[in-house]
Amino acid sequence: MEKLTTNWITNGLIDFEYKKYVLLAYLQHVSKNFNSQKLYPFLSDLIYHYQNLVEIKEKKSLSSNKFTHNLRKIDLEKFKLEYEKAINEHEFMEEIEAILQFAIPKIKLSMKDGKDIYDFVEDNLNIEPIGVLPLTTDFGYMMIRNGNKIELKVYKYEITLFEKSSEQFRAIKTNYVTSFTKNLHHSYESIKLTLIKLDKSIPNPATYLIWSEFKLPLQETLLPIAKRELVRFISKGASA
Helix, strand or coil: CCCCCCCCCCCCCCCHHHHHHHHHHHHHHHHHHHHCCCCCCHHHHHHHHHHHHHHHHHHCCCCHHHCCEEEEEEECCCCEEEEEECCCHHHHHHHHHHHHHHHHHHHHHHHHHHHHHHHHHHHCEEEEECCCCCCCCCEEEEEEEECCCCEEEEEEEEEEEEEECCEEEEEEEEEEEEEEECECCECHHHHHHHHHHHCCCCCCCEEEEEEECCCCCHHHHHHHHHHHHHHHHHHHHHHC
């Protein structure tokens, strides 16, 4: 199974053995991708499901309206449909509790595997500015070099602030621009000059080189982590 639905724990058959099978199939798919060093969207999905299950367990937020209902009677005189619960409430909560007890530690263990990969990538990721930085660094270019590949992927980035629960967060949006082959004719500085010629509306764009010491899956791992680390790098510079 490649994905768990948002309400997988209450959707369909409420049975411990069945939900155990569904979860293990999903976690096997996640593990296969982690073994290939593919982190996203799998790690973020795990975090979402883990937080959701913990909230259910702590707040007992499942109510009887979540239960499966069967049609019992059609009253044609009153134009009314009557339903009955397809599962006893006590039995329902016992099954849910058993599923939670099994699922939470399993997902947490899988999250740890993903976090270990994330930490490894982060420890082997390098960021440095190219040329003179402008006063505003919330938009510009990032060049990504993947391991020993001589190809550079160039992305235009923009960092924006947004508020959530009275707190401010930074979000980054990127768009692929072009690729260059790193050689004697294409130094990082000369690539920046080429980018300026391509878009003259930014005379001195903030430009950063991000390179990984190991070759990684670009879309599933390197790019999303590079984006997060660039936001952190720029934020530290702004607060210094």
